[in-house]
Amino acid sequence: MLSKRVIPCLDVRDGRLTKGIKFKGNVDIGDPVETARLYYEQGADEIVFYDITASSDGRSIMLDVVDRVASQIFIPFSVGGGISTVEHMRAVLLAGAEKVSVNSAAVKNPDIISKGAAAFGSQAIVVGMDVLKVDKSEQIPSGYEIVIHGGRKRMGLDAIDWAKTVEALGAGELCVNSIDADGTKDGYELTLTRMVCEAVTIPVIASGGAGNPQHMVEAVTQGKATAALIASIVHYGEYTIPQLKQYMSGQGVKVRTVW
Amino acid sequence: MLAILDYEAGNQTSVLRALRHLGIPGEITRDPAVIERASGIIFPGVGAAGQAMQNLTNSGLDRVLRAQIELGKPLLGICVGCQILLDYSQENDTATMGVVPGECVLFNPALTDEDGQPIRVPHMGWNSVQRKAPCELFEGIADDAEFYFVHSYFPSPRSEYVLATTTYGVEFCSVHGRRGMWAVQFHPEKSGRPGLALLRNFHRYCQEAQDAQ
Numbered sequence: 001m002l003s004k005r006v007i008p009c010l011d012v013r014d015g016r017l018t019k020g021i022k023f024k025g026n027v028d029i030g031d032p033v034e035t036a037r038l039y040y041e042q043g044a045d046e047i048v049f050y051d052i053t054a055s056s057d058g059r060s061i062m063l064d065v066v067d068r069v070a071s072q073i074f075i076p077f078s079v080g081g082g083i084s085t086v087e088h089m090r091a092v093l094l095a096g097a098e099k100v101s102v103n104s105a106a107v108k109n110p111d112i113i114s115k116g117a118a119a120f121g122s123q124a125i126v127v128g129m130d131v132l133k134v135d136k137s138e139q140i141p142s143g144y145e146i147v148i149h150g151g152r153k154r155m156g157l158d159a160i161d162w163a164k165t166v167e168a169l170g171a172g173e174l175c176v177n178s179i180d181a182d183g184t185k186d187g188y189e190l191t192l193t194r195m196v197c198e199a200v201t202i203p204v205i206a207s208g209g210a211g212n213p214q215h216m217v218e219a220v221t222q223g224k225a226t227a228a229l230i231a232s233i234v235h236y237g238e239y240t241i242p243q244l245k246q247y248m249s250g251q252g253v254k255v256r257t258v259w
Numbered sequence: 260m261l262a263i264l265d266y267e268a269g270n271q272t273s274v275l276r277a278l279r280h281l282g283i284p285g286e287i288t289r290d291p292a293v294i295e296r297a298s299g300i301i302f303p304g305v306g307a308a309g310q311a312m313q314n315l316t317n318s319g320l321d322r323v324l325r326a327q328i329e330l331g332k333p334l335l336g337i338c339v340g341c342q343i344l345l346d347y348s349q350e351n352d353t354a355t356m357g358v359v360p361g362e363c364v365l366f367n368p369a370l371t372d373e374d375g376q377p378i379r380v381p382h383m384g385w386n387s388v389q390r391k392a393p394c395e396l397f398e399g400i401a402d403d404a405e406f407y408f409v410h411s412y413f414p415s416p417r418s419e420y421v422l423a424t425t426t427y428g429v430e431f432c433s434v435h436g437r438r439g440m441w442a443v444q445f446h447p448e449k450s451g452r453p454g455l456a457l458l459r460n461f462h463r464y465c466q467e468a469q470d471a472q
Binding site for chain 1: 272273276277279280305306307368372373376377379380381382383384385386387401403404405407409410411426427446448449450451452453454455
């Protein structure tokens with residue numbers, strides 16, 4: 001039986017973590033590799049790196065981070081943020097990542113999805129969707145609209161239609177991030193998550209809003225997601241990954257508990 | 260030294276990184292002399308069966324591999340490398356190596372999971388492996404250990420080659436082969452400690468086989 005995945009997400013800028021991360025042990029709190037290793041040892045099922053680097057210098061530093069992670073951490077990981085060409089995808093995958101995640105670039109140029117899938121296989125292409133709740137309209141019948149640039153730009157694109165489009169283009173997985181729920185710690189946007197899950201047949205990661213392990217249970221039961229992305233609840237030491245998994249398991253959710 | 264067969268499969272560097280971490284000498288190679296000298300061969304694979312088989316045939320590595328298998332060289336096929344040891348793959352309607360009798364078939368998305376929900380394809384994530392026959396690869400690995408899978412097609416070899424199964428909508432063969440020639444559908448190089456232990460077991464078997472000669 002397939003386990004539901006617990007996936008910590010690390011924001012990286014110029015090779016360093018962007019948020020202070022609190023935990024015990026002799027680890028450099030600013031080093032994404034050490035933090036990823038800690039999560040690996042705690043039983044994270046996968047790790048997502050979100051690269052918010054602006055400069056090309058920083059991008060080559062990120063490739064070095066990817067290489068170091070791949071040499072020490074033997075679970076899958078993906079890299080997203082600013083990936084807009086097949087060449088960039090290739091560089092990240094060759095450096096050792098399993099998957100690349102495209103978001104804004106896919107909205108602006110959906111071809112990147114099919115080109116990436118043709119070059120590296122669908123399993124390597126994750127499409128990240130930033131979604132805003134809006135009034136239902138003819139253009140946005142689901143009431144969920146795709147936004148880019150961290151939620152600042154509305155695209156006039158229905159999130160459910162977009163999910164089906166990217167699946168048809170060859171995406172291997174979706175990561176559905178609710179802009180409304182992101183950072184609130186009030187729980188995932190379950191209606192949105194469920195609607196996307198019911199619209200596509202590829203795996204779906206719920207993202208945005210996790211404040212406690214019950215939220216994660218809801219994401220994979222009511223939300224029907226196959227994985228739950230988490231950030232601050234582990235970064236600031238409120239919960240450890242084993243605690244989250246133990247809770248989920250106690251609620252009847254199948255999670256990986258031997259590692 | 261373990262030879263990692265270089266036929267432009269996506270995960271060959273990941274396999275090499277895992278071996279390095281374990282202190283196991285390994286080399287990504289397409290040189291027949293290096294492959295012949297190796298104590299064992301890892302046959303990796305990510306991507307589509309059609310392209311993989313084409314790369315293998317064009318480079319002549321299919322003949323090298325077949326010859327080594329006939330000589331009894333230990334082999335570990337991974338993912339697509341596990342699938343194309345069979346006769347045929349539904350993926351790209353591909354005639355494959357035919358080392359193990361059987362074929363590779365697509366998950367039927369009409370299948371449902373334990374909760375009655377339709378399964379999602381690809382089968383992506385961590386799943387357990389039920390052992391059906393003794394296998395040196397799993398020595399010292401907990402029965403309930405999980406491994407990382409990512410695939411849309413699964414191997415369906417003749418029953419006497421089934422060494423372990425996994426359930427995802429359907430119970431499918433996740434490890435096949437015979438002693439010294441194994442193939443795993445999951446990715447040991449991405450399966451944390453149990454995966455690393457499996458690679459270490461394979462290397463130990465290869466060394467013992469070489470020492471015995």
